[in-house]
Amino acid sequence: MTENKRTEHKRTEHKKAADNVVFVGGKPPMNYVLAVVTQFHNGANEVHIKARGRAISRAVDVAEIVRHRFMSELKVDNISIGTEHMQSESGDKLNISSIDIQLKR
Amino acid sequence: MTENKRTEHKRTEHKKAADNVVFVGGKPPMNYVLAVVTQFHNGANEVHIKARGRAISRAVDVAEIVRHRFMSELKVDNISIGTEHMQSESGDKLNISSIDIQLKR
Numbered sequence: 001m002t003e004n005k006r007t008e009h010k011r012t013e014h015k016k017a018a019d020n021v022v023f024v025g026g027k028p029p030m031n032y033v034l035a036v037v038t039q040f041h042n043g044a045n046e047v048h049i050k051a052r053g054r055a056i057s058r059a060v061d062v063a064e065i066v067r068h069r070f071m072s073e074l075k076v077d078n079i080s081i082g083t084e085h086m087q088s089e090s091g092d093k094l095n096i097s098s099i100d101i102q103l104k105r
Numbered sequence: 106m107t108e109n110k111r112t113e114h115k116r117t118e119h120k121k122a123a124d125n126v127v128f129v130g131g132k133p134p135m136n137y138v139l140a141v142v143t144q145f146h147n148g149a150n151e152v153h154i155k156a157r158g159r160a161i162s163r164a165v166d167v168a169e170i171v172r173h174r175f176m177s178e179l180k181v182d183n184i185s186i187g188t189e190h191m192q193s194e195s196g197d198k199l200n201i202s203s204i205d206i207q208l209k210r
Contacts, residue, residue: 054162056161056165057158057161057202060161060202060203060204064186064187064200076185079185079186080181081165081169081181083169083173095169097169098165
């Protein structure tokens with residue numbers, strides 16, 4: 001449970017982006033679930049759950065867990081997918097898929 | 106290339122569901138990309154790309170590859186996410202996330 005209590009810090013650590021955004025990476029889904037719930041409890045009316053590559057599946061898990069276990073009043077307002085162009089360590093171009101799931105009160 | 110030519114059969118093998126649906130599983134994304142493109146070439150006006158669990162990321166890859174490399178006229182018409190309730194081999198209940206990406210001409 002110590003881990004869960006540190007979620008707030010972890011979120012800041014991930015990426016200090018615009019508020020109302022939770023970037024899902026490789027950690028256990030519950031870390032991100034709590035980050036999303038915290039944002040709503042702090043007054044946000046909508047939260048974007050974003051992820052790239054293999055973390056996309058986890059982003060969907062996070063959205064579903066938030067809606068079904070914690071805040072059943074939330075709706076999926078919009079889901080968009082896209083492709084980001086990145087460079088691998090060896091200098092090759094890489095296309096990586098991304099998702100943005102918007103939950104709304 | 107032999108593998109690609111067999112895509113049509115493989116699709117039927119996966120699951121002979123309603124037409125206009127491609128179920129994405131654990132095979133290389135290009136198998137599913139070709140299944141989607143084939144459906145459009147056979148006259149479909151919309152195709153649903155569906156996946157569960159970890160294959161969700163691959164379903165997004167498939168939709169993005171189809172749109173960007175093969176059929177740039179397609180649009181993402183709707184994306185929905187959900188949770189399916191399954192039973193593990195040991196009899197436990199499992200919740201698994203799912204996605205349905207609808208591509209439209």
